[in-house]
Amino acid sequence: MxxxxxxxxxxxxxxxxRITGLLSARGYNIESLTVARTLDPALSRMTIQVDVxxxxxxxxxxxxxxxxxxxxxxxxxxxxxxxHELVLIRVRSTRExxxxxxxxxxxxxxxxxDSSVEGFVLEVTGSSEKLEEFIAVLQGYGEIEVTRxxxxxxxxxxxxxxxxxxxxxxxxxxxNFSEKDEVVNA
Amino acid sequence: xxxxxxxxRILLDCLVHEGVEVIFGxxxxxxxxxYDALYDHHHIRHILVRxxxxxxxxxxxxxxxxxxxxxxxxxxxxxATNLITGLVDALMDSIPIVAITGQVANKLxxxxxxxxxxxxxxxxxxxxxxxxxxDINDLPQIIxxxxxxxxxxxxxxxxxxxxxxxxxxxxxxxxxxxxxxxGYKLVLDGxxxxxxxxxxxxxxxxxxxxxxxxxIIHSGAHDELRELVEVLDAPCVNTLMGLGSLxxxxxxxxxxxxxxxxxxxxxxxxxxxxxxxxxxxxxxxxTGRLKDFAPNARxxxxxxxxxxxxxxxxxxxxxxxxxxxVIKKMSKALRELAPEMAHTNEGARASWRQQVADWxxxxxxxxxxxxxxxxxxxxMSEINRISDGKAIxxxxxxxxxxxxxxxxxxxxxxxxxxxxGLGSMGFGLPAAMGAQVANPDKLVFSIVGDGGFQxxxxxxxxIAGEGLPIKIIVMNNGYLGMVxxxxxxxxxxxxxxxxxxxxxxxEHLGAAYGIPGRTVKRPEDLxxxxxxxxxxxxxxxxxxxxTSFENVYPMVPAGGAINEMVLTxxxxxxxx
Numbered sequence: 001m002x003x004x005x006x007x008x009x010x011x012x013x014x015x016x017x018r019i020t021g022l023l024s025a026r027g028y029n030i031e032s033l034t035v036a037r038t039l040d041p042a043l044s045r046m047t048i049q050v051d052v053x054x055x056x057x058x059x060x061x062x063x064x065x066x067x068x069x070x071x072x073x074x075x076x077x078x079x080x081x082x083x084h085e086l087v088l089i090r091v092r093s094t095r096e097x098x099x100x101x102x103x104x105x106x107x108x109x110x111x112x113x114d115s116s117v118e119g120f121v122l123e124v125t126g127s128s129e130k131l132e133e134f135i136a137v138l139q140g141y142g143e144i145e146v147t148r149x150x151x152x153x154x155x156x157x158x159x160x161x162x163x164x165x166x167x168x169x170x171x172x173x174x175x176n177f178s179e180k181d182e183v184v185n186a
Numbered sequence: 187x188x189x190x191x192x193x194x195r196i197l198l199d200c201l202v203h204e205g206v207e208v209i210f211g212x213x214x215x216x217x218x219x220x221y222d223a224l225y226d227h228h229h230i231r232h233i234l235v236r237x238x239x240x241x242x243x244x245x246x247x248x249x250x251x252x253x254x255x256x257x258x259x260x261x262x263x264x265x266a267t268n269l270i271t272g273l274v275d276a277l278m279d280s281i282p283i284v285a286i287t288g289q290v291a292n293k294l295x296x297x298x299x300x301x302x303x304x305x306x307x308x309x310x311x312x313x314x315x316x317x318x319x320x321d322i323n324d325l326p327q328i329i330x331x332x333x334x335x336x337x338x339x340x341x342x343x344x345x346x347x348x349x350x351x352x353x354x355x356x357x358x359x360x361x362x363x364x365x366x367x368x369g370y371k372l373v374l375d376g377x378x379x380x381x382x383x384x385x386x387x388x389x390x391x392x393x394x395x396x397x398x399x400x401x402i403i404h405s406g407a408h409d410e411l412r413e414l415v416e417v418l419d420a421p422c423v424n425t426l427m428g429l430g431s432l433x434x435x436x437x438x439x440x441x442x443x444x445x446x447x448x449x450x451x452x453x454x455x456x457x458x459x460x461x462x463x464x465x466x467x468x469x470x471x472x473t474g475r476l477k478d479f480a481p482n483a484r485x486x487x488x489x490x491x492x493x494x495x496x497x498x499x500x501x502x503x504x505x506x507x508x509x510x511x512v513i514k515k516m517s518k519a520l521r522e523l524a525p526e527m528a529h530t531n532e533g534a535r536a537s538w539r540q541q542v543a544d545w546x547x548x549x550x551x552x553x554x555x556x557x558x559x560x561x562x563x564x565x566m567s568e569i570n571r572i573s574d575g576k577a578i579x580x581x582x583x584x585x586x587x588x589x590x591x592x593x594x595x596x597x598x599x600x601x602x603x604x605x606x607g608l609g610s611m612g613f614g615l616p617a618a619m620g621a622q623v624a625n626p627d628k629l630v631f632s633i634v635g636d637g638g639f640q641x642x643x644x645x646x647x648x649i650a651g652e653g654l655p656i657k658i659i660v661m662n663n664g665y666l667g668m669v670x671x672x673x674x675x676x677x678x679x680x681x682x683x684x685x686x687x688x689x690x691x692x693e694h695l696g697a698a699y700g701i702p703g704r705t706v707k708r709p710e711d712l713x714x715x716x717x718x719x720x721x722x723x724x725x726x727x728x729x730x731x732x733t734s735f736e737n738v739y740p741m742v743p744a745g746g747a748i749n750e751m752v753l754t755x756x757x758x759x760x761x762x
Contacts, residue, residue: 010369062497067315071368167365168364
């Protein structure tokens with residue numbers, strides 16, 4: 001089974017390259033990667049799916065946390081979390097099997113996002129296992145085209161995020177900067 | 187409050203604000219505006235090297251010998267790519283340097299413009315952090331962040347790539363009051379409970395061994411280390427990067443461990459029951475075969491970088507923190523616990539000290555002499571005699587580096603400068619330039635092999651031009667000695683491309699640059715010639731022809747166990 005690493009990173013040029021570089025330098029392939037802005041537009045949430053054994057993963061995550069642009073890297077592989085992805089499937093249908101396909105979609109809670117005489121585009125979200133089953137079922141109806149988003153994960157544990165405080169450079173007054181560590185909720 | 191000025195001037199003002207006095211660099215097309223601003227700058231001295239790689243090494247020499255951030259500068263494309271070896275070298279040895287590189291103008295980036303290279307991308311894995319400046323208004327912030335990142339935490343190289351149009355653009359410069367890097371969390375103090383536990387473990391140990399490295403020097407923890415060593419009265423080894431952190435003449439100092447470490451250091455590391463690892467990273471050159479490294483020891487590991495802990499060897503007691511702060515608290519805790527705990531294993535620790543001393547006496551690191559040839563060890567012992575623990579010694583990479591590490595004593599930190607992690611040949615000479623610029627009144631020896639010296643030849647012009655009184659000692663054995671040694675041991679004496687049959691006539695080479703040069707071959711001449719070289723007010727180039735086939739011992743073959751050192755030349759065995 002693949003493992004999941006979740007990262008909170010600064011939304012800056014090169015941040016993605018630094019993180020993926022740690023994996024590629026060791027010859028590990030990234031199985032899936034999703035990244036998008038958080039509520040704070042200065043930050044991005046990244047979910048990476050890899051196949052790296054646990055001792056090495058621990059080391060790689062430490063090294064990810066060492067990156068200046070990374071606020072927090074967490075291993076969600078064994079932590080309580082929800083890991084979902086979205087799939088868009090284009091399926092060709094004949095007049096005869098249209099109803100059957102819609103029935104399958106209903107079972108898997110897929111939505112029809114496009115419908116034409118050639119067939120449908122279905123959108124479905126869920127765990128990777130569920131999506132794979134759905135894909136297998138639809139393959140029974142003929143040729144399909146699949147685009148997967150890659151997984152996005154959210155931890156079920158509220159984690160305190162510890163951040164570094166601002167540092168005075170000594171130029172002018174820096175009275176506004178507290179010496180105490182900043183603690184915010186992720 | 188603010189003044190309108192161009193990016194080049196803003197950059198220089200930021201550097202002045204960071205306390206920069208010297209830049210080692212080489213100009214080029216896109217850095218012309220910067221060099222124009224440097225032309226009549228009153229506070230920053232620019233030293234023109236002859237190859238950008240040497241600018242990075244010289245900046246390291248400056249930094250390694252002072253603890254300050256070294257600065258180097260190169261133009262775009264080839265200038266930047268030439269810096270790479272020096273950057274990786276600094277990354278491996280945790281040396282704080284800031285590299286400024288020019289980049290083609292923003293509008294040309296990505297067009298395969300003349301002298302364009304993706305410096306930001308290329309140097310991502312060569313630096314602790316890197317930047318590309320896309321907006322003139324970000325420049326001051328980025329420069330101050332770069333210096334802060336380079337010098338704080340686990341130090342390292344930071345590169346700032348600046349497109350040409352940024353150097354030219356005009357902006358109102360306002361000093362930066364604060365920098366905020368929310369993801370750059372430094373843990374400095376060490377966990378109080380863990381430190382107390384560490385002190386308990388130390389008093390409980392029967393055969394404690396302190397294993398200290400470059401982290402001691404980076405954090406300036408040499409006095410704290412000495413105190414700890416004395417409170418516990420334990421033997422202490424210094425790694426190649428840590429030499430000088432405990433004075434070489436300290437009774438508890440047990441030389442260097444590892445592949446070419448001493449018998450006492452390696453047997454000590456093998457037999458200890460408590461390894462107190464301070465600012466070290468369990469390098470493979472130290473540990474040998476990992477499962478046989480300190481096999482019966484519990485490990486206390488102190489490091490400022492959490493990613494180092496447990497990377498190679500699991501730590502029974504990890505402490506993340508700055509060595510200086512943590513070790514100070516450790517000594518305090520040891521003292522507090524002493525009345526109830528110190529006597530528990532006092533006897534065992536005394537016999538352990540005796541055991542290590544016996545090992546030291548059994549196979550000491552001693553120079554070898556010959557009546558007919560200069561032995562490399564003889565050369566190192568003469569340099570050691572002149573230095574008397576006080577000179578700055580830079581080494582290149584190879585056999586001479588190991589003999590110098592074994593035989594030249596250092597009584598203070600920041601005197602022994604060498605490329606430890608990356609093992610970059612060509613390091614020694616430019617590093618000496620940086621060290622001499624930073625320490626104009628100190629005696630600086632640059633000990634280099636005939637191989638590495640020839641990699642740094644162009645810098646003779648810099649040394650001559652700047653009048654840097656470096657004593658360049660070429661240990662010339664006519665081979666890439668370490669390669670040849672391995673070929674003898676593991677490749678059936680097949681000296682594939684390790685022979686250096688051609689070497690310039692040093693007198694002529696020196697004369698070409700106006701540097702006095704001399705070759706010495708006879709052992710009885712060595713002392714006088716070295717003393718004359720040191721007495722010379724300016725630079726001196728000394729070619730010392732040493733025994734060609736001398737090999738470095740003790741030796742732990744790569745992947746071997748540290749207690750199975752080869753102490754002397756064995757019979758070569760063919761590779762199967």
